[in-house]
Structure formats: C-alpha cells, structure tokens
Amino acid sequence: MKRKFPILILFTLILSIFLTACGGGSGQESSSEPTNDDSNTNSSGNGSNVELDFWYIDPGEKEQVYLEAVARFEENNPGVTVNSLRIPNDDYKQRMVVAMSGGNPPDAFVSWGGSWLQEFADAGQVLELNDTDIDFDLYLETALNNATFDEKIYGLPLGISQTLFWYNKELFAEHGLEAPETYEELLHVIDVLNENNIIPITLANQTKWPGAYYLMYFADRLGGEELFLSAYNREGKGFDDAAYVRAGEYIQELVDRNAFNPGFNGVPYDAGQGRQLMYSGQSAMMLMSTAFINNIRQEAPDFEEKVDFFPFPTLPDGNGDPTNLGGATSPVWSAYSQTEHPELVIELLKELGSVETATEYENRTGATSGLKNIETDDVFVQKFAEVAANANDIHMPYDQTLPPALAELHKDTTQELLGKTMTPEEAAEKMEQKAKEVLE
C-alpha cells in the first residue's frame, strides 16, 4: 500500500505535464488550420472547401427563414459550407461564453445586441463591421444603435420587437370597455374587470423580464428617454431619481389594485401558464413584446381575431413623450473577430440581414424587422411597423443595455417591488449604489 503512493504521485505529476502540454498544443493547432484549408483548395475559383460555423437560437419558421438565407449564401459562394447549429435559448449564453473563452467560437452568431454583445466586443472577440461594404442605411437607427458601442458597429439587427399592451377585444366589448389611453382609464378597466371576476392583467414574472417592462415603461413615461440614458451614462441623473421611485410606486399601486394574476412572481413565461390565462379568457390584458403574436399563431390560432393591442397608457404626471415605445432587437447577427475568413463571414452576415431575408422574416414570422421600409402582407406586422415609425424613441430593455451585474439587480429589485418585499425607495437606492460601483 505504502509503496503505491510515490508511484501515484509521480503519475499525477506526469499527467499534469501531459495536460498542460495539451493545452498549449491546441492553441497552435487552431492557428495552423488555415494552412490546412489552403492545401485543400480546389481548382474551382475562389471556392475552397471552406466551412463556417453559424449559431442561432430561434426554432420554427424563423429558423427556416435563416436557413434559406444561408442556402442563398452558399449558392452565391460555391465551395463554402455553413454549419448551421440551433442552440436552445436557455443554453445559448452559457455555450457562447464557454466557446469564446475556449477559443473556438462560431464564425457567425446571433445575439440580442446590448450589453451582452458589448461584453464580448470589449474583449475584442467580435468583428467590427464599420469598414466593410455593408449598407448600414438599410437598418433602423434605433435597432442598429443597440449593436453599436463607441461608434463601432458590431452587429446587424434583422429583427426588432416592440412591447405593447395586448388585450382581449371580446372581453372588453362584453364589459363595455375601451382600450385605455391614460392611466386613469387603465385603472377603471382594472376595476371593472376585477368586479367581473376577470384577472385584469396577466404577468408571468418568474423569469423577471416581463415585470421589468413595467418599470421601464413607467420610468420612460415619467422622465422620458433621457432619464435612463442620463442615469446609464452617469450624466446627472441616477437610478435613484425621483422618477424611478415614482415608477416603483405606480407598480405597487397596480399590485394593490389586484391588477395581476395571483402568484405572478412564481409563474415562468416560457412554460405558458400566463399565456393560457389570456387564451382561455380568464385574463384580459398582458404587457408583452410583439413576439406574443407568434405564440398565439402557434398555440391558439383562434385567439388571433380576438386580440389587439394598445400602447402603454400616458401618466398624469408624465413628462416623457407618450409615443415612446419599449422594444428589443433580436436576432442581431455578429461575427467572431478571429475568424479565418472575414470576407466570407461578412457576406454571410449581409445575406442574413438582407432585404430579401427581412421580407421573408416579416411575412412569415409575424415579427417586425430591423430594416427600413420592408413590404409585408401581415396586418399585425403592418400595425407594429406603424407604431414603431410613429415612435419618438424606442428604449431597449435595461437588462440588455446595462452591464450584467446591474441588469440582474434591476430585474431582481423590480421583482421584489412587484412582490412588495421592497419599497420603491429601497429598490432605487440599491440600483444607484450598484450603478456607482459598476458604471463609474
């Protein structure tokens, strides 16, 4: 027994040397790959047996639209194969972090823009697109801004969504209600629905982002888009601004009015119980992104004719522009900075973000594209585009703009505001404290 130990120890030592050698080797291996590729070059023009990796998230019809764009790219670039890989939403962030730190990320990948992309961009992992022949005028400025950091563009936004109040027209008509334009009208609607035993607003807030819509909208309506930008850029205002405290008070007022389904903080959005309340007529309204129309079409097609939307109501003490919208960009196409074939990857990005792809995207997926002036037959998409075009500003979700730690706190505190385990003052103070730590 005793004699085995020295051998074992020696063995572990040898092994660890072996392992470290491996670690060094893999780095060299990847750098030698281009020469490998070159030696494989066929005689057929520029087309060698080049392989590009492309990662995306969306399943279903969106996936088809992307894959068709990839097919067009492959047709235009003979000899290039794109390995398209769909990664489930929940795994995606983790997979990308591991791939990036492991030095083997995909050549082209999807993101939501915002701080998540910025984190990689700041680390020099994302290809800067400024000096390419990409026509950036194709894209909506608000959408493109979400992938632009320090005036460098890192992604092409194919899609943009808006956050709107969805409501059940039938239920509203039944109880003599109209889509509210002001906060008072919204409160009236809530009271009437409550009297009739209908849950006024569905909120599925286990995942925290659906509740965050309220804070962002209230803050935008109260202080305008400058409020967040000023707080984020540390230019005078802070996250403890009176408007943020007031936004928290509004949220808690809605909670006190029984505006939401009971136990909303424990209901995950993806599992679908929240939407079920809407479909079954147990609930009448939901503040949700325009992606909701996709859910409806897949899960309850009959519901589509009953549903309509109205913009977030105006507030009596609001100083913000009432046409302001909340929104998000997705998908945003970006490329890995160390890719071996930057020209080809840029061509791929261009195809994925082309007018043709965007037209297919709008017509087939019920989502608005991040490109300007796309023609579509989809009535809902036309309406979304109209609201977006009339908007003075579209604010992106805080959790995409703020650095991750602060973004998480923003969602946590808003969840606690909704759960009434934190006062608006406490929440605002916590945010500002963290903001000072992270942003300054």
Added chain:
Amino acid sequence: MKTALNQDTVISPVVNKDKRKKAKTILLFVLPALLVYSVFILYPIIATFNYSMYDWNGVQAHKEFIGLANYASLFADATFWQALKNNMLLVLVSVFIQIPLGLVMALVLFSPVMGKKFLNVIFFLPYLMSTVAIGLLWIFMYDPINGPVNQLVQMFGFNSVPWLADKNTAMIAILIVVVWQFSPFYMILFKAAMVGIPDELYEAASIDGANGTQKFYYITLPALIPTVVTSSILAIVGSLKAFDIFYIMTGGGPGGATEILGTYMYKQGFIHFSMGYASTIAAVMFLIAFVCVVIIQIIEHQRKKRGLFT
C-alpha cells in the same frame, strides 16, 4: 512511466522482481481509470482553485491575479450566506426527511401489504423522471390559479397560496419536490440492504418473543446503519451541489429566497461574467462538501472501532 518505475526502485532498492512486476500490473490496471479521473475530476478541481484567485470575466484571455480577494468579498456577500443557509436547510431536509422516508417506504415494501409490486412502481416512479420534467410538472402543480395543489387547498376552504411566488413558501415548495424526487433512491438502497439481513435473526427473535417494533430496533435498524451512513454522505454532497431543480422552478427567486450555492455560482459565472468569483463559490462548495464527508468518515471510523451496532 519509465521514470516512475525507476524512481520506485531507487526508493526501495530491495524490492524483488516479483514485487516490481506486481506494481507494474497494478499501475497498468489503474492507469485508464486514473487518466479519466485526472482529466475530468482532479484537473478541474485544481483549475477551479486556480481561477478563484483571479479577477476574470471568463471571456477574455486576460486574468488579473488578486489572491484571496475573491474569498474576502464572498464572505462579505449577503447573498452567499443566504444561499449557504438554503443549502444547509436542504441538507437537513435530505438527511432527516428523505432518508427516513426512504426507510419507511422500504419497510412498507417488505411488510405483508397488498399490491406490493404496484406500490414499488409508484414509489420509484419519481426517481425515474428527468429533473427538468419534474420541475415543469411541479410548476404546473403549484400554479396559483389552475394548479391541482391550490385547488386542493381551496377545497379545504383556504385561500390559494402562491407557492413559488411567495418568499416564505417558495423554499418549502421546492423542498417538497426534492423529497418527492429523491426518497425513492434511498428506498432502493435500504431495500438492497434489507435483503442482506439473514432471516435466522428474525426467526431467533420471534422465538425469544420479540414483537415487530423490537425486531426493527434490534435487528433491522442496526443492520442498516452502514447504509444510513452511505445515504447521508450521498444526501449531504448531493444537497450541497444541487442546482437543476432550483434553477428550473424558481431560478433562485423570488428575491433570492431560493438562491442556493449552485444557482448563485451559475449566475456569477454565466450571467454576471465573473468567472473568477464563480470559481470561488465552487471552491467553497467543494471545501464544505469535503469537510462534511471527512467528518462523517471519521465518525464512521470511530463507530466501527467501538464496534457499535455491528
């Protein structure tokens, strides 16, 4: 490898050829497992401790060595203590509810009751399901409006409880699921151990006039003590590194009420981009689990030495 053997001969020059051959054989047999073990267990553990000394975001190659600063901020982190508290609660529940429940279920299956095969299947079923499925299933069970649990609660005239949304009930709600899921595992362990208890002991006890309770306390329980110890180790270690069911059911919310070390580590590493800090949490988790196992092993060793129950 050659060096290893040469070294060996240097250390003990008297070894005869036979013994050396034996060592070689042992080494060759150990090698494949050792290789896998080193690559997938030893190396990551060492790497974790290494990363925990750095300020590193997990994306960039650049790391800044900060020594034990991560540990200092961890021990000043209120969320960490909350998570640790929840983990400890999970450990207590696992050891003092899951294991006894597993024992009771095993006893039921060994007693002359009707439909034993049926019960066996029913008892074991939860353990066969994947955790993701269980998590989603119970989210629907706990649904505040349409969930069966709340419909039951309402049937008895109480108001429906927002199980997963309330800070006070979320942890309990998940613990119930954990117990439901893992008790069958301990039941299987106990069943296997009970089969090994010789029937003669029970017969002899019957002749001596022992009743069922006495048989349990003087024969079954003592014979099961080694299994209890094994189960406890598994339960403690399993509870300390728990992650999936919490991640799926609440993601650590609401307001950190169900945050455990596993979910907190995940958040730090993959959402906050602080891989160094996440490694610190992982390292502390490892140390706690390690210390727990060592303590149990020492107690077990003492018990064996005193010859209690064996």
